[in-house]
């Protein structure tokens with residue numbers, strides 16, 4: 257018997273544990289000092305009333321024999337897939353219902369999708385990025401190469417035709433950099449993928465923060481994407497479902513290589529290994545896309561985006577270089593005075609009691625950068641910014 261030795265290739269995930277350790281040590285030594293956390297990627301506002309109402313109604317459905325639900329469809333209930341379909345339509349994207357698969361969140365499907373790919377595929381991942389892409393591939397024994405995201409390219413690497421990749425990850429708006437591709441830039445990636453016979457795994461978990469019409473909300477807004485891309489999205493950030501768990505994956509029927517149809521394979525995979533998302537949760541998710549639900553959701557999103565603006569304005573006033581903050585809840589800043597990521601983390605914690613996330617934790621190119629998030633309360637964000645200004649001006 258052998259366990260999967262590929263796990264030896266996965267680095268210990270120590271970023272948030274180390275952040276927590278350092279904060280705990282500081283708090284222990286300085287119990288009178290109030291620490292403000294702008295490091296978290298989790299939402300803080302509760303579910304909106306329309307979602308709660310729908311979930312309560314769904315719980316009542318489960319209590320009556322006539323409306324009780326047992327196992328649901330593997331791909332998700334029709335009512336939710338129809339509302340996702342309409343949501344895409346608003347962005348000019350036409351999807352067939354059987355191209356939409358409801359999931360328990362983007363993270364699961366980002367890992368699970370690898371079941372349909374060959375082990376010998378070469379995987380291209382931007383650096384820095386959400387660590388799940390690298391780790392899931394390393395666990396499966398695939399080799400990973402990196403596309404450098406740097407200050408020079410605005411943390412938005414573009415295709416390099418001298419590189420042969422089979423699977424390409426794109427996260428836009430990006431975690432951690434907040435940088436987002438325009439539709440024109442994505443078209444270059446789509447053309448590259450189609451030419452190289454590659455597949456783009458497009459993570460749109462933060463699409464709801466995009467307000468600039470030039471920027472993409474979905475890769476399927478780009479012509480040619482349906483023959484080369486799979487898109488992952490989530491109710492986590494748009495509707496605060498991080499603890500409720502619901503997402504969706506779009507696998508176009510036109511994504512076919514050498515007679516292998518990705519949509520068919522994904523349905524086969526899901527029907528074998530997945531038994532769907534709870535009915536109550538799907539009812540709540542569908543309420544997000546109703547008129548009233550969306551009105552309430554937009555209020556929450558604008559709350560976060562006001563926080564993002566407060567942080568971005570602070571960076572502007574200090575002359576600190578950053579990406580994000582406009583179409584993303586993340587502000588990715590260059591550590592002042594040439595400090596390293598962890599050095600700046602300690603400096604900010606010790607002198608302003610503000611906690612962020614060291615960029616080095618998201619990849620080699622993250623060294624020297626730092627992530628702040630807009631998911632805190634408005635009051636805490638304002639206070640953090642005042643402290644940062646006082647310290648760095």
Ligand code: PLP
Nearest residue numbers: 361362363386431461490492503
């Ligand atoms: N993709 C990115 C880029 C994320 O940052 C996150 C969560 O922070 C996820 C996916 C996970 O989404 P979900 O909560 O739907 O699993």
